[in-house]
Amino acid sequence: MIHRLYHQQIIKAPLEEVWAYFATPxxxxxxxxxxxxxxIIHGDEGKxxxxxxxxxxxxxxxxxxxxxxxxxxxxxxxxxxVDEQQIxxxxxxxxxxxxxxxxxxxxxxxQVTYVMPFSFLGDIVHALWVKNRLKGIFDxxxxxVTELFG
Numbered sequence: 001m002i003h004r005l006y007h008q009q010i011i012k013a014p015l016e017e018v019w020a021y022f023a024t025p026x027x028x029x030x031x032x033x034x035x036x037x038x039x040i041i042h043g044d045e046g047k048x049x050x051x052x053x054x055x056x057x058x059x060x061x062x063x064x065x066x067x068x069x070x071x072x073x074x075x076x077x078x079x080x081x082v083d084e085q086q087i088x089x090x091x092x093x094x095x096x097x098x099x100x101x102x103x104x105x106x107x108x109x110x111q112v113t114y115v116m117p118f119s120f121l122g123d124i125v126h127a128l129w130v131k132n133r134l135k136g137i138f139d140x141x142x143x144x145v146t147e148l149f150g
Contacts, residue, residue: 001116001123002115003113003115003116003126004112004113005110005111005114005134005135006109006110007110007142008107008109009107009108009142009146010104010105011105011106011145011146011149011150012105012150013105015078015099015100017149018099018105018106018108018149019077019078019099019106021148022081022099022108023047023048023075023081024047025040025043025044025052025054026040026045028040028044028056030144030148031141031145032058032137032141033137033140035059036058036059036137037057037065038056038057039057039058040055040056041057042055043055048072048081049072050072050074051072052071052072053086054070054072054083055068056068060089060133067087067088068085068087068088069088070084070085070088070093071086078099079098079099079100080097080098082094082096083097089117090115090117091115091117091122092113092115093113093114094112094114095110095111096110096111096112098111105149116130
């Protein structure tokens with residue numbers, strides 16, 4: 001089953017400043033909840049670019065860490081970028097990050113399209129745990145970004 005997560009927020013900062021922050025992969029750690037023990041292994045050097053791969057480890061459940069390799073599949077400077085999972089816990093992970101200047105700041109829109117592994121068993125785990133976990137991650141990020149940009 002295909003799942004989608006949609007998240008949107010407006011922050012009181014100029015588009016250029018917000019884009020610069022999100023286009024710097026090393027900032028991923030700051031936007032990830034501590035209990036996920038997020039660790040970038042490779043690919044966070046410098047500014048994001050199309051074709052870049054970022055390899056990291058992340059703990060989704062207690063005592064269970066996963067290797068995750070994403071590719072920055074598309075970049076339109078100052079407007080959007082897409083990361084796609086190449087190796088990781090999902091059968092499919094396609095994450096669109098969109099940025100738009102609006103009155104009073106910048107609107108950030110995330111749309112994630114993903115498919116759980118293990119067919120119907122994965123969908124059961126999704127309903128019981130993953131869906132709420134992902135929502136919590138994006139809620140954490142919203143709070144963190146609001147703190148950073150006021």
